[in-house]
Amino acid sequence: xxxxxxxxxxxxxxxxxxxxxxxxxxxxxxxxxxxxxxxxxxxxxxxxxxxxxxxxxxxxxxxxxxxxxxxxxxxxxxxxxxxxxxxxxxxxxxxxxxxxxxxxxxxxxxxxxxxxxxxxxxxxxxxxxxxxxxxxxxxxxxxxxxxxxxxxxxxxxxxxxxxxxxxxxxxxxxxxxxxxxxxxxxxxxxxxxxxxxxxxxxxxxxxxxxxxxxxxxxxxxxxxxxxxxxxxxxxxxxxxxxxxxxxxxxxxxxxxxxxxxxxxxxxxxxxxxxxxxxxxxxxxxxxxxxxxxxxxxxxxxxxxxxxxxxxxxxxxxxxxxxxxxxxxxxxxxxxxxxxxxxxxxxxxxxxxxxxxxxxxxxxxxxxxxxxxxxxxxxxxxxxxxxxxxxxxxxxxxxxxxxxxxxxxxxxxx
Amino acid sequence: xxxxxxxxxxxxxxxxxxxxxxxxxxxxxxxxxxxxxxxxxxxxxxxxxxxxxxxxxxxxxxxxxxxxxxxxxxxxxxxxxxxxxxxxxxxxxxxxxxxxxxxxxxxxxxxxxxxxxxxxxxxxxxxxxxxxxxxxxxxxxxxxxxxxxxxxxxxxxxxxxxxxxxxxxxxxxxxxxxxxxxxxxxxxxxxxxxxxxxxxxxxxxxxxxxxxxxxxxxxxxxxxxxxxxxxxxxxxxxxxxxxxxxxxxxxxxxxxxxxxxxxxxxxxxxxxxxxxxxxxxxxxxxxxxxxxxxxxxxxxxxxxxxxxxxxxxxxxxxxxxxxxxxxxxxxxxxxxxxxxxxxxxxxxxxxxxxxxxxxxxxxxxxxxxxxxxxxxxxxxxxxxxxxxxxxxxxxxxxxxxxxxxxxxxxxxxxxxxxxxxxxxxxxxxxxxxxxxxxxxxxxxxxxxxxxxxxxxxxxxxxxxxxxxxxxxxxxxxxxxxxxxxxxxxxxxxxxxxxxxxxxxxxxxxxxx
Numbered sequence: 001x002x003x004x005x006x007x008x009x010x011x012x013x014x015x016x017x018x019x020x021x022x023x024x025x026x027x028x029x030x031x032x033x034x035x036x037x038x039x040x041x042x043x044x045x046x047x048x049x050x051x052x053x054x055x056x057x058x059x060x061x062x063x064x065x066x067x068x069x070x071x072x073x074x075x076x077x078x079x080x081x082x083x084x085x086x087x088x089x090x091x092x093x094x095x096x097x098x099x100x101x102x103x104x105x106x107x108x109x110x111x112x113x114x115x116x117x118x119x120x121x122x123x124x125x126x127x128x129x130x131x132x133x134x135x136x137x138x139x140x141x142x143x144x145x146x147x148x149x150x151x152x153x154x155x156x157x158x159x160x161x162x163x164x165x166x167x168x169x170x171x172x173x174x175x176x177x178x179x180x181x182x183x184x185x186x187x188x189x190x191x192x193x194x195x196x197x198x199x200x201x202x203x204x205x206x207x208x209x210x211x212x213x214x215x216x217x218x219x220x221x222x223x224x225x226x227x228x229x230x231x232x233x234x235x236x237x238x239x240x241x242x243x244x245x246x247x248x249x250x251x252x253x254x255x256x257x258x259x260x261x262x263x264x265x266x267x268x269x270x271x272x273x274x275x276x277x278x279x280x281x282x283x284x285x286x287x288x289x290x291x292x293x294x295x296x297x298x299x300x301x302x303x304x305x306x307x308x309x310x311x312x313x314x315x316x317x318x319x320x321x322x323x324x325x326x327x328x329x330x331x332x333x334x335x336x337x338x339x340x341x342x343x344x345x346x347x348x349x350x351x352x353x354x355x356x357x358x359x360x361x362x363x364x365x366x367x368x369x370x371x372x373x374x375x376x377x378x379x380x381x382x383x384x385x386x387x388x389x390x391x392x393x394x395x396x397x398x399x400x401x402x403x404x405x406x407x408x409x410x411x412x413x
Numbered sequence: 414x415x416x417x418x419x420x421x422x423x424x425x426x427x428x429x430x431x432x433x434x435x436x437x438x439x440x441x442x443x444x445x446x447x448x449x450x451x452x453x454x455x456x457x458x459x460x461x462x463x464x465x466x467x468x469x470x471x472x473x474x475x476x477x478x479x480x481x482x483x484x485x486x487x488x489x490x491x492x493x494x495x496x497x498x499x500x501x502x503x504x505x506x507x508x509x510x511x512x513x514x515x516x517x518x519x520x521x522x523x524x525x526x527x528x529x530x531x532x533x534x535x536x537x538x539x540x541x542x543x544x545x546x547x548x549x550x551x552x553x554x555x556x557x558x559x560x561x562x563x564x565x566x567x568x569x570x571x572x573x574x575x576x577x578x579x580x581x582x583x584x585x586x587x588x589x590x591x592x593x594x595x596x597x598x599x600x601x602x603x604x605x606x607x608x609x610x611x612x613x614x615x616x617x618x619x620x621x622x623x624x625x626x627x628x629x630x631x632x633x634x635x636x637x638x639x640x641x642x643x644x645x646x647x648x649x650x651x652x653x654x655x656x657x658x659x660x661x662x663x664x665x666x667x668x669x670x671x672x673x674x675x676x677x678x679x680x681x682x683x684x685x686x687x688x689x690x691x692x693x694x695x696x697x698x699x700x701x702x703x704x705x706x707x708x709x710x711x712x713x714x715x716x717x718x719x720x721x722x723x724x725x726x727x728x729x730x731x732x733x734x735x736x737x738x739x740x741x742x743x744x745x746x747x748x749x750x751x752x753x754x755x756x757x758x759x760x761x762x763x764x765x766x767x768x769x770x771x772x773x774x775x776x777x778x779x780x781x782x783x784x785x786x787x788x789x790x791x792x793x794x795x796x797x798x799x800x801x802x803x804x805x806x807x808x809x810x811x812x813x814x815x816x817x818x819x820x821x822x823x824x825x826x827x828x829x830x831x832x833x834x835x836x837x838x839x840x841x842x843x844x845x846x847x848x849x850x851x852x853x854x855x856x857x858x859x860x861x862x863x864x865x866x867x868x869x870x871x872x873x874x875x876x877x878x879x880x881x882x883x884x885x886x887x888x889x890x891x892x893x894x895x896x897x898x899x900x901x902x903x904x905x906x907x908x909x910x911x912x913x914x915x916x917x918x919x920x921x922x923x924x925x
Contacts, residue, residue: 223798226814277794279787286780289769296727296766297781297834298752356771 033401034350038365038372045376053376056254059247064176064326066371067260068093068319070364072338073345074271075315077363080346081275082308083288083355084133084140088147089316089342093335094155096122096320101164101330104171111168119317125151126313127306134305148339156332165329174263175325178256194252201257202248205265209244210237260322267315272360284308288355344391345370348398352406369394417478418443418609419464419578424475426459426468433459434473435633441578441626446600446610448624448641450617451654453712453879456633457613458502461580465499466492480577496577500567502586508556513538515555516570541569545599560687561592568599579603580611585619586713587687597623615711617647617918629653647918648911655881655910663886664858666865670889671702673740674873675756675842680734682715682722682897692718692729694897700842700873705864707888708877709913715897716877717761720844724758725751738842752781757840759831761847761877763824767831770820774812775801777819777830782838804833808863825856832863843867846877861887881910893917 045053052058072089079086099121103114125147132143166172183196213233220227227233251257275281283304286294295301319338324330349366351358370391377387419441426434434456441447449457463473466486477484479495486492489499506515513535522537524530538551547565555563564584571579581600585593593616600610600623614620620627621641627650629636636653639645682693693715700706710716721728723736725748736743738754745751751758760766768777778801779786786797801815808829812822819830828848835843845864849857864887867874878884884891885908893901893916901916 219795219798223802277792279783279790279792282776282779282783282792285772285776286769289772290765292766293769294780296724296748296758296760298725298747298749298838299780300747300749352771356769 031350033405034348034362034365034369034398037398038369041369041372041376045372045379049376049379052379053372054246054250056250058375058379059250060254060258062368062371062375063251063261063264064258065375066367067175067258067264068323068326069338069341069345069371070264070367071267071315071319071322072342073349073363073367074267074360075312076339076342077346077349077351077358077360078271078275078284079140079308079312080343080351081288081355081358082284082305083291084305084308085343086129086140086144086309086312087339087343088129088144088151089312089319090335090338090340091148091151091155092122092125092313092316093320093323093338094330094332095125095151095158096317097324097330097334098155098158098164100171100321100324101167102158104168105164105166111170115171115321118321119314122313122315122317122320123310124313125316126310129313130306130309133309134302140309155334159330159332161332163329163331165324165327167325167328171321171325172328174259175322177259179259179262181256188249188253191249191253194249195256196252198248198252198257202244206241206244209240213237263318263322267318268360268364275360280304280307285356288357290356341367341370344395347402348395350398350402352402353399366398416443417441418480420476420478421460421464422476422478424460424463424473424477426456426463426473433633434463436635437475437630437633438635439628440638441609441611444604444607444609445625446604446612446623448620448627449611449613449630450615450620450627450650451630451636452881455630455654457630458582459633460630461499461582461611461613464492465489465497465580467499493574496575497580498571498574498576498578499580500564500571500582500584502583504560504563504567506555506563506566509554511552511554512542512549512558512566512569513551515566516541516551516573518570520574537573538569541572542566544572545569546595559592560587561589561595564588564592564596565599568603576608578609578611580613582613583615583712584612585614585616593619615918616920617650618920620650621645621647631655648915651911651914651918655914662858662882664862664865666868666887668703668705668868668889670704671871673699674702674738675700676737677719677723678735678737680719680723680736681732682718682729683731685728685730692897693722696734696894696897696899698875698892698899698902700875702841702873703868703871704890705868705874705876705888707884707891708875708894709881709884709891709917710877710879710894711917712879713896714894714917716894717846718897719894720758720846720875720877723751724748724756724844727758752838752840755839755841756844757781757835757838757842758844759828759835759846759848761850763827763831768819768827771818773816773818774805774810774822774830775815778804778815778833778837781834785837785839800837801833804837808833809859823856825852825859828852828856828860829863832860836867841872842875843872844875844877847879848876849878849880849883857883881913884908884913885910893919895919 042053076086076089096118100114100118103109103117104111129143129147132138133140179197181195181197183200185193186196188194217227217233275284283294283299286297286299287301287304291301320335323334345367346358346363347366348369349358349362349364351363373390373394374387377390417440419439421437421439424434424437425432437456437460439460451457462468464477466489469487470485479497484495507518510518516538517534522530522534524533535551542549542551545565545568547562547569549558549562555566558566584596588596597619600612604610612624624641626638626640628638629650631654639650676699678697680693680696681691684690684692696719708716718728722732725745726732727748743754745754745756764770769780775797779797783792786793786800798815804810805812805815810826810829812826819827822830848864849860852860864874864876876884876888889905891903891908891913892899893903893913895917900919903912
């Protein structure tokens with residue numbers, strides 16, 4: 001065992017370590033840029049509207065008004081991470097809303113049964129599109145473009161070109177209503193009374209977030225991995241606590257917690273967990289990152305793609321019910337352009353056009369950025385064409401930033 | 414030599430990791446057919462890319478003199494203007510365009526107002542097709558032609574550019590015998606018209622049949638130029654191609670070989686893209702526990718195709734044959750099933766097929782064995798971390814942490830991540846396709862050590878490699894493939910580069 005080679009090995013500088021220093025900043029910025037941007041946009045509109053943006057009622061409005069887009073953007077970011085796209089969600093929202101309306105209003109099906117049937121219809125629609133995409137091999141862009149037309153047409157057929165309503169009170173409550181204050185109100189001094197339950201939930205969330213973060217950090221330290229400095233950890237958590245508690249207090253002061261926020265919270269937590277910890281979530285990232293390598297690693301890429309679209313169908317049905325319940329009627333133009341808002345939310349929230357990258361919470365933030373722009377500009381009395389203009393430019397800027405950051409990282413390689 | 418059309422002197426070309434060409438000299442006489450041969454990676458294609466301006470002047474050092482004038486090409490159009498045309502191994506026809514459109518692509522026959530003159534285009538194309546002996550209508554789409562005819566269209570395209578020196582890179586690699594024969598005849602005809610040809614080929618019998626001289630490259634250097642007008646034997650060429658000493662570039666190992674683990678019988682695979690072409694033809698081989706077996710072959714011999722078709726039919730159509738694992742027949746139809754049967758395949762192209770470059774080391778290592786880390790569909794994060802850490806240390810993956818993206822690693826470290834991934838699936842049959850391609854010398858030694866360790870753990874390892882010294886250096890047994898067939902099996906004691914090269918070049922005509 002004589003060898004030139006091992007000596008060589010010792011001399012060769014480990015190439016992987018070189019880019020570390022120059023790279024830390026852009027990678028970080030690429031990940032956290034979206035949250036910083038969100039903070040700046042909120043601050044900007046808070047100032048421009050003399051604090052109106054952050055008033056108790058308006059915060060509640062932003063959440064309720066954007067809930068269906070946010071629900072859609074959860075499914076959309078998963079699909080985009082997997083390397084696909086879905087242009088049909090707006091039409092699927094419309095057709096599922098119409099199905100719910102026909103069942104509940106025309107046929108007097110009890111509302112819980114009707115909701116289950118509607119969700120199943122959403123799953124079936126997703127399975128239909130997923131089949132063509134995953135097993136037949138037609139690009140998602142084409143299949144869902146066709147779906148956009150097909151399901152809009154079905155909506156018009158089901159509804160007979162008119163709106164159907166009104167919905168049962170329970171359904172309207174899910175979309176528009178608030179939890180009853182389980183523990184009553186407490187006084188917050190000069191801020192007035194506030195719903196105790198909302199505050200407790202927020203405290204539990206914050207506690208859980210910080211606790212999990214701490215556990216993770218300790219775990220990494222245990223494995224001798226690098227972690228962010230303690231001060232940064234504290235600062236990040238403090239910021240999260242302040243933001244969440246501020247929103248909770250404002251919500252609690254207005255009314256109790258909106259039902260859609262509960263729904264949204266469950267969906268966000270659930271999908272985040274799946275994407276981070278479940279085998280399925282990992283396979284989605286692997287599929288989007290390199291489908292060829294994923295296939296040769298034994299990942300059932302077709303099945304993963306298929307279930308992504310089924311999931312999107314179900315989420316579209318949820319959004320369809322919420323949207324119809326909110327308007328108290330299912331209409332033929334429901335969900336128009338929702339797909340574009342959901343796609344924009346995902347890309348503003350840091351998804352990569354090629355797939356493989358993105359986070360659920362990023363898409364939610366992206367959706368909220370657009371929601372805040374919408375809301376803030378309408379508070380300022382801006383005409384809708386200007387709102388559209390700004391939203392378009394924000395989308396372009398977000399993706400341009402992402403590509404710029406990637407290119408910077410790439411050149412240091 | 415007095416009447417040289419081309420003189421290349423002192424050509425040196427360096428890539429970040431390797432010196433691809435070192436002080437290479439090439440002289441081609443006017444009006445001859447000049448063959449260039451050498452092992453894969455000897456620098457043949459790089460030399461041709463220097464000549465045709467793919468690597469522009471300044472990218473290499475040395476001088477090129479064409480028709481007595483020094484040349485400094487800045488791009489491929491530049492060299493074409495001087496009459497040097499290269500036809501690449503992968504044909505570059507646009508499938509939906511017609512033959513005539515392909516011939517004049519980028520060089521369109523224009524009429525009035527700069528519009529394309531279709532009559533002239535098709536008429537002139539027909540003349541060119543006649544010259545190369547292709548009886549096809551010029552308006553036929555290129556995709557309707559077989560590979561052999563596409564090759565002829567490429568040559569017609571070269572003729573349309575008033576070619577003085579025609580370079581063909583492995584022109585017959587994908588052709589059947591009669592198409593090859595026709596092509597070689599055509600080259601002789603062009604020579605008689607005064608067109609000089611440079612042909613890169615692995616097929617020694619063809620070189621003997623058609624070439625007037627042969628230049629042999631090895632490890633990026635010119636070894637010799639043989640005058641083929643005398644009687645030059647294939648063995649003479651082979652010894653020039655492989656003649657290097659095997660010094661201590663491989664770690665020692667005492668093999669401990671057990672019983673049979675995998676047996677492949679009568680394995681036949683058809684090409685999914687070229688209708689009816691047989692890529693693997695009745696191949697049979699056996700792997701035993703603790704054994705490292707090599708699979709030698711030149712480009713296009715069907716080694717990767719054999720491996721991938723066995724690995725869950727991830728390549729090919731019309732697959733027939735039998736695979737036995739520990740004596741029982743298995744029929745893995747998907748990669749997932751193949752992995753469940755304990756097979757693993759590490760691809761020759763890590764970046765395209767092996768790794769998720771934007772994902773970190775940890776998740777690349779766990780990608781194939783993720784189920785083993787999960788309970789009821791939920792991944793145990795901490796264990797995943799532990800596993801990745803363990804392999805990082807065991808395999809000596811040089812990275813600041815297992816959270817480093819795979820795309821930031823060097824080739825050697827990327828390969829270690831791929832090998833870790835397959836080790837973690839607990840595979841007992843590992844097929845490693847070109848495991849040291851694009852890896853520097855130091856890291857190669859480490860990869861060899863890892864391969865040895867795999868065998869010492871009782872796994873069977875099949876190594877596909879184009880580097881004969883590597884196969885001879887680490888394998889207990891080596892199979893050779895040519896044209897889809899297993900043409901020979903050599904034990905470690907008997908393995909010499911000459912012997913392997915003899916089997917590897919044993920296409921049907923030369924079968925003894």
